[in-house]
Amino acid sequence: xxxxxxxLFAVAKLEHFNNNSKMTISRASFSSIPIIDISPLIKMRSHxxxxxxxxxxxxKVVKEIDEACRKVGFxxxxxxxxxxxxxxxxxxxxxxxxxxxxxxxxxxxxxxASGWRGYQxxxxxxxxxxxxxxxxxxYFRDCxxxxxxxxHEDHPLSGRNLWPSSPAAFQPVYKQYLTIMQxxxxxxxxxxxxxLVGSRDAFEGTRAGNPxxxxxxxxxxxMEQKVTEVGCGEHTDYGLLTLVxxxxxxxxxxxxxxxxxxxxxxxxPGTFVVNIGDMLKVWSNGEYMPTxxxxxxxxxxxRVSVPYFYEPNFDAVxxxxxxxxxxxEGISKYAPVVYGDHLTNKILNNFK
Ligand SMILES: N=C(N)NCCCC[C@H](N)C(=O)O
Ligand SMILES: O=C(O)CCC(=O)C(=O)O
Ligand SMILES: [Fe+2]
Numbered sequence: 245x246x247x248x249x250x251x252l253f254a255v256a257k258l259e260h261f262n263n264n265s266k267m268t269i270s271r272a273s274f275s276s277i278p279i280i281d282i283s284p285l286i287k288m289r290s291h292x293x294x295x296x297x298x299x300x301x302x303x304k305v306v307k308e309i310d311e312a313c314r315k316v317g318f319x320x321x322x323x324x325x326x327x328x329x330x331x332x333x334x335x336x337x338x339x340x341x342x343x344x345x346x347x348x349x350x351x352x353x354x355x356x357a358s359g360w361r362g363y364q365x366x367x368x369x370x371x372x373x374x375x376x377x378x379x380x381x382x383y384f385r386d387c388x389x390x391x392x393x394x395x396h397e398d399h400p401l402s403g404r405n406l407w408p409s410s411p412a413a414f415q416p417v418y419k420q421y422l423t424i425m426q427x428x429x430x431x432x433x434x435x436x437x438x439x440l441v442g443s444r445d446a447f448e449g450t451r452a453g454n455p456x457x458x459x460x461x462x463x464x465x466x467m468e469q470k471v472t473e474v475g476c477g478e479h480t481d482y483g484l485l486t487l488v489x490x491x492x493x494x495x496x497x498x499x500x501x502x503x504x505x506x507x508x509x510x511x512x513p514g515t516f517v518v519n520i521g522d523m524l525k526v527w528s529n530g531e532y533m534p535t536x537x538x539x540x541x542x543x544x545x546x547r548v549s550v551p552y553f554y555e556p557n558f559d560a561v562x563x564x565x566x567x568x569x570x571x572x573e574g575i576s577k578y579a580p581v582v583y584g585d586h587l588t589n590k591i592l593n594n595f596k
Contacts (some may be wrong), residue, residue: 272532274501277509277517280308282432291432292444294465303439308426309432313520313528317535320515321432321487326424328514333413334421337547340411342463344380352406353383359394359403366465366501369594371477377467378475378539383418383459388476390454391558393584402589404565418459422552426433426457429485432518436485440528441567450562452484456584458553463542464496475539475547481521482590483555483583486584488517490549497549500536509537520570522586523556529564531571534578558584 263472284305288295300306312319341349346365354362358427360553367375379472383405387394407415447453464475475496489555490497490511498506509517524532556562563580564572 254473263305271517273591275505276509277316277318277320277499277507278308278312279320279322279512280312280323281323282309282435283325283430284324285435286323286325288444289427289434294505297438297442297444300444301442306435306438308591311436313436313524313532315438316499317533318509318517318519318537320509320512321518322512324428324513324516326428326516330417330424331514332419334489334589335491335548335549337411337417337462339416339551340464341371341381341408341414342546342548344408348408348410349379351358352408354406355402357403359384359387359401359407361397361403362406362596363408364516364595369421369476370596371474371479371594374474374477375596376476377464377473377541379463381408381461382459383422385457391456394558399588400592401584415476417482418461423458425459425487425552426455426554427550428516429455429457429487432487433487433554436524438530440531441565445454446565447484447527447556450557452554452556455484456555456558456587458555460551461551462549462551464539464547464549466546467540467542467551468544468581475541478536478538480534480536481519481553482587483521483523483553485524485554486517486519486521486551487554488519488551490517491545491547493532494541494543494545494547496539496541496543496547498540500538502578504539519578521555523560523562523581523583526562526581527565529568529575529576530569555587556583560584562586 305425331443349363352363363381369376433447434444437444467473492511492513495508497508497509499509520532521534561580562585564576569576
C-alpha cells in the first residue's frame with residue numbers, strides 16, 4: 245500500500261471509530277428528554293406532493309427526531325395537532341372506568357378466550373415475573389381478513405376487543421382516538437424513514453403499512469412510598485413507536501440512561517411522550533436502541549396513562565435495512581424476526 249493510501253485508510257478507520265464511539269458514548273450522557281415541535285411533519289402529511297423528500301430529510305424536525313432516537317430513545321412531541329380536549333377526555337374516561345366497582349369492571353374481563361384483550365385487575369400483569377401495581381384495559385387492532393393468521397381461533401391472540409358500557413362515551417371517544425393516533429404514529433414514522441433511509445415511505449406496505457397497533461388504558465394506584473412495589477417494572481416496548489398520554493401533575497414514568505440513572509419523564513401538558521421499541525432496533529441495525537423505562541407512582545394520587553403502540557404489520561419480517569447494514573460495513577447485528585411472533589411471545593409472558 246502506498247504511503248498516501250495507507251494514510252487515507254487510517255483516516256477512514258479513525259472516522260469510523262469516531263462515528264461508532266459517538267453513537268455509543270452519547271447515549272450514556274443523556275440527562276433530559278428533548279421536546280420536539282412536529283408541526284412541519286403534520287403539514288407535510290396533509291400535502292405530501294408539496295414537499296420534496298430531499299428537502300424534508302434536511303429539515304430541523306427530522307434531524308431532531310433522528311438525534312433523539314440515537315441518543316435517548318425518548319422524546320416529547322408538541323405541535324401534533326391532536327386537540328387538547330381529546331387528550332384530556334381520553335384520560336378522564338380512563339379514571340371514570342377505573343372508579344367503577346370491581347363487578348362492573350369485570351364485565352369486560354380479559355381472558356384467554358378474548359385473545360388477552362380486556363380488563364385486567366391490579367397485579368395481573370407481570371414484568372420479569374413480578375406483579376405490576378396497575379390495572380388496565382388492553383386493546384389490539386381487530387382481527388379481520390387482513391390478518392389471516394389471527395382469524396384462526398387457535399392463535400393465542402385471536403379474539404375481540406371488549407368495550408365497557410359505562411362510561412357511555414368510552415367506546416366512541418376511544419375509537420376516534422385510535423384513528424387519530426394511528427395517523428400520528430404514521431406521521432412520526434415518516435420522519436424516521438426520512439432520517440434512516442431518506443424515504444418517508446420506508447415503513448409503508450409490508451413493513452408497517454397496516455400496523456398491528458395496541459392501546460393500553462392503565463390505572464396506577466398511589467404507592468405512598470412502598471418501595472418494594474412498582475407500577476410497571478423495567479422493560480422496553482415491543483414494536484416501533486409508543487405515544488404516551490399521561491396524567492398532568494404526576495411524575496411517575498422513568499427512563500434509564502446508560503449510566504443506570506433514572507431520568508423522570510415529567511408530564512408536559514398537551515404533549516405525548518414518544519419512545520422507540522424493539523423492532524426499530526432491528527430495522528435500524530442498532531442505530532436506534534429502545535430505552536429501558538419503568539413506572540413508579542410513589543406520590544399520593546391515582547394516575548392514568550394511555551399508551552398507544554404503533555407497531556409493524558402482524559406478519560412483517562423485521563430485519564436490518566440494507567442501508568443500515570451498509571453503514572455497519574455489511575454486518576447484520578440482528579436475526580430476522582416476525583413481529584407477530586415477537587408480540588405473541590411477549591404477551592403470553594405478561595400474565596401468570
Ligand atoms: N405493549 C407493551 N409494550 N406493553 C408494555 C408493558 C410492559 C410490561 C409488561 N408486563 C412486560 O413485561 O413486557
Ligand atoms: O404509564 C406509563 O407512563 C408508561 C407505561 C409503559 O411503559 C407501557 O405500558 O409500556
Ligand atoms: Fe413501556
